[in-house]
Each structure stands twice: as structure tokens, then as C-alpha cells.
Amino acid sequence: MFQVIRQLLVALAAFLFAGLALAQSVSLLNVSYDVARDFYKDYNPMFQKHWKAVAGETIELKQSHAGSSKQVRAVADGLDADVVTMNQASDVDFLAEKGLVAKDYARKFPNNASPYTSTMVFIVRKGNPKALRDWSDVVKPGIQVVLPHPKNTGNGRYTYLAAWGYALRQPGGNDRTAQDFVSRLLKNAPLFAAGGRDATTTFMQRKIGDVLISFESEAELIAREFGKGEFEVVYPSLSILTEFPVAIVDKVVDKKGTRKQAQAYLDYLWSAAGQENAAQNYLRPRDAEILRRYAAQFPAIRTFTVDEVFGGWAKASSTHFKDGGSFDQIYQQK
Template sequence: MKLWTSRCVTRRGFFHTLAAGALTLGGGCSGRGRGAELLHASFDATRELYRKINQAFAEHRQQQGQEPVRIKMSHGGSGAQARAVLDGLPAHVVSLALWLDIDTIVRKGLIEPSWESQFPHRSLPYISTVVFVVRQGNPWNIRDWPDLLQDQLRIVTANPKTSGGARLNMLAAWLSVTARGGSFPEAKDFLTRLLRKVPVLDSGARGAALTFARKGIGDVLLTWENEAYLQQRELRGRVEIVHPPLSVQAEPPVAVVHANARQAGAEELAHNYIRFLYSPVAQNIIAEQYLRPVHWTEDPRFTPMQLLRPVDPQHQLGDWHNIQKQFFAEGGLIDQIFREIS
């Protein structure tokens, strides 16, 4: 990725944000005075993204002569946010890290089953991927997934049993074997050898980032691309980013929480808000936050990569429910590997 010009981390800094509390509910930095209101529940890594988008949306409505809008944000772990909505958080819009987290809300009847088809690109205004963060100079000469198995090299990742981001790390590692013709047993062996190299498993991706950056543990960190660039900027040359030739496609979808939005009389506003995410203004903000917008392949700022969807039929993993059961549920593949290496 090249020629980034955005200065979009708050002045308190990326790692200050990492150390802050997990769940915040605040007034979204957009719209002043009385007017329409939206409550948007999102995952931790989108704080600065939606601060900027919410401001742009409020300005867009003002330019159109529409009533002012105030967007309140609730941030936390993706799974925790889904549970909060189920427990009564009256969010009108959710943007979560994993499809399964939104599906949890769908199954309770709060989101319409057709939510994916209500907005372009399966309700994905942006995507991301998993990359490697390495120490300055890339002393282990890491270029691709097989390089992670070098003797003595230590890997930092969050626990895939508790972190949605870490689950994508595991799926990326798995697909790096099978997408190149490797068998399922070979992919399991690769995952086992990789997890043996993890000295500590933090519960979340942000904890893993702190372990790597502040505690100096590990030689390579597996993380989302946007988080990697924020770390690189904050650490000022002490780390580098390696884009492997192929990786997993991270798909954080967005949806209207129809039951809550209707009850609040905010359904049209919620739909307009999500449609705004696909506008040129919002897509540019998304790119400035190091997330890959809808047309990222046409944007020279982004490193070309082969991005793989685990649910595509050629990978033979089934749908997200099957992947969850096969890999991450009790007694699944990750539990089997943990028992083997403990």
C-alpha cells in the first residue's frame, strides 16, 4: 500500500485506544442540536472510521436541506455487541466483524432474513484481510505463510476460541495450504505447528497487538490489515507490514436492526445511513482508514492480493455455521489442536 495521506488516529493514539475500556456508548460526534437520532452498534476497530463517516453523513444531510441527525455509537467486541443487542441495546444499525454475529440477531427476529440483499455487495461496504506485522528490517525474511514455521520464530495471535479476528487468522492459515492443493490433514498439521509457536493467547485481537507492540513478545503478529497500518504509524518505523500472496477475505457486514428501527420510527433514516456508506465520500474515508472499499482493486493504494472466502464451494468447508462447528465449537478442530500441544 502506498501514498497514504490520512491522519485519522485520535491524538491519544492507537495503543491508548487499545488499552481503553471495551464498551463505550457516546454521542457519535455528528449532528448538533435537536433532530433525528440513530444508535449504531459496531466493533472496536471501527471507532475512528465511523467518527469520520458520521460527521460526513450529518454534513451531507445538511447540504440536502434535511433535518439534523445525531448518531450515537456503541463499540465493543463483535460478539459482545451482538449479545448486547439481544439483551436489549436498542441499536438501529449494526456493523459487526463476522457474518455469524449478525445471523445471531437475525435468528432472534430483530433483523430481517433478507438483510444481505438489501444493500450492495452482500451488505459489505468494505472488506479487509489478514496480514503479518514484523519487526523492523523483517529479520526473519517473512514473505508467505510457510515462512511462519521457521525454527525458533514466535507468533502472536489472539485466541481463536474467544476472538473473531483470530478465527480469521486460523482460516487464513488453513486456506494457505488447501488453496494451493494441500489436503485437510496437511492443513491441520500446518495449524498445529503454527499454534505451537504462539507463546501467549490473548482473549482479543487488540490484546494481542499490545502483547506484540508494548511487551515486545513475538516476531510476527497476525492481524487485520487496517489494524496493521495503524500500528505501523503509531510505532514509527519499529515494525513493517508483510502482505502474503494470498489470505482470507475479512467481511464485516452492516445491517438495519429492523425491529428496533421501526419501533423508533427510524427505519428510513437507518437505510439512508447505510446507503451513504457506499457513496464516494464514505468510500474514500473507508480507504483512508486502511480498509478496502468496494472497488479496492482499482485503487493503487492497496497491495494486490488473492483474497479467499472460506465459504466458497471450492474450499469444501460449507457455510459459516458449519465452519464454526468444525473449527471453533467445543470439541472442534481448534480444541483438538490445543489438547495436542498442551
């Protein structure tokens, strides 16, 4: 009898311990853009260790990556993301319009809710055989350009807007000359990749194209995978400042009871450890001291913002990327 009671007590203790462990464990889903895999592969274990130390809670972190616009549509259609970490404000704005993200999400965190920045650069074959040094070179006849689809990806949209802004700021530049300039760029694209990583695969593995236009940070990821001897990075004379807004998906965290953890997960991006991780992944940190320490890997480059040239993402999206906008007008003539 004593043995039976003892076994029951052991079983009950195991059950209670399992229940306690379950109660102390929580899961978050971060829905992110295509080329952010490596950043969050490094960031997530750091945050898990931090959260265990400060909250005593084990946290499971799940990731979803694809083209940014495809991702936000999935969230709008019911994918239970606790947080979104995107590469353009227009995608988070879309979720705000759907009532999934706070209208003032950009004021919920520092720096317009963008914990780091980047810019668009040219990745060319070793030795730069086509002598591609600026935007005016990549629109020349016979140059093959690889980029993601400007209508479906943040990477592609930034490339499109960077070229448009460059053309606007040339002598005599206006919307007509800019549209002609971007038309020549798109005519040089033999295809549009599905996302930033797909564009890299097309350029590096399939050996298609003379130049890949992508985020500065992607160049280092290419170097890690393929070796630095396979390509060169060219900084144009003028490019666009790319920002990466983050937000809590209110409806999901309130349903799951994960708001505290989601808030902490995004807040930690601005911590010294989070900013250091950004720099190590070749994303320009917001922390000025950390940026200074990594100055050697971030060459100075003149940039403009979407707000400065296009009046913000809402206006840029309406003018250029909505159905019937300038992209469609150009693409129909391609």
C-alpha cells in the first residue's frame, strides 16, 4: 500500500512539474522579410537567454520569412504573428489599416520603430567586368540587372525608388525623366525574383545577370555563403536609406496573452546586445557609439529617405505601386 501511495505521489509531482514548466513556457511567432533569416537566427538565442535571466521564463521563438508584402498579406489573412519585423513601412501600414497593428505603431518604439538601417548597393562579378559604378551605368543597354519584384517585395520597391530618386536629383531631373530612367532599369531585368534571397540565388548560383541590386547587409551574407572572392560591392554616388519597422500584432498578442513577451522581444532590438548583433550582420545600428566602432565596414554614402523625396510611404505606394500606378505603366511598356 505504501508503495502504491509513493508511486501516486511521484506521478502527481511529475504532473505538477510538467504543468508548471508548461505555464512558464511561451511561444512567439515573428513574421519577417526574406533576407532577415540570418539576423534573427543570431538574435533569437540572445533574447531567449536574456528573457530567461530577467523573467525566469522559457520562450520558444518561431520565424516565418518570405517577400515582405507576401508576409503581411498572410498575417492579414490569419497567420498568428505576435510581431512583424518588416523592411518597409507600407507593409506595416497595411496591417494598421486592417486593425491588426496600432495606427501609431511608429511611435511605440524609438527611431520610427526601425532599430537599424541599410541602403541599396550594387553587387557585381569579381573585377567588375562591366565597370558598373553608378545608377547611370546599370541602365545602359546590354546590362542585365537582377532584383526582386518591385510590386511584391520591399527589396524591389527600395531599388525602384532609389533609382527614381537618383534620376530626380540629376540636372534637369523631373518625374518624366525619372520614369524614363526607371523604365530603362526595368528593361534590363531579364526576370523579377520572388524575394531578396531568391535574387541572390539567381545571381550567385544560377550566374544570371551582371549586377544584383540589394541591401548592403546582403553582401556580407553572400560573402559568408559563397566567399568574398566571388563578387565585389559597389556603392553608388546616391542611394536610399532603408528602414526596417517592427510592430506588435495587437489582436494576436491579446488573444494569446503574449503582449509582455512581444514587447520585450522588440525592445531588446535597441539594447546594446541587439545593436551589436545588427552591426555584426552588416545592418547599420542606431546606437551611435556602436556604429562608430564598426565604421570600417559601413562606408559613407549619400542617402535620401522616402519621406524626403516621395512624401512618405503612403504616397509613394499610391503613386508607384498601386494597380495602374507608375510601375504598371512602365511594366506594360517593357
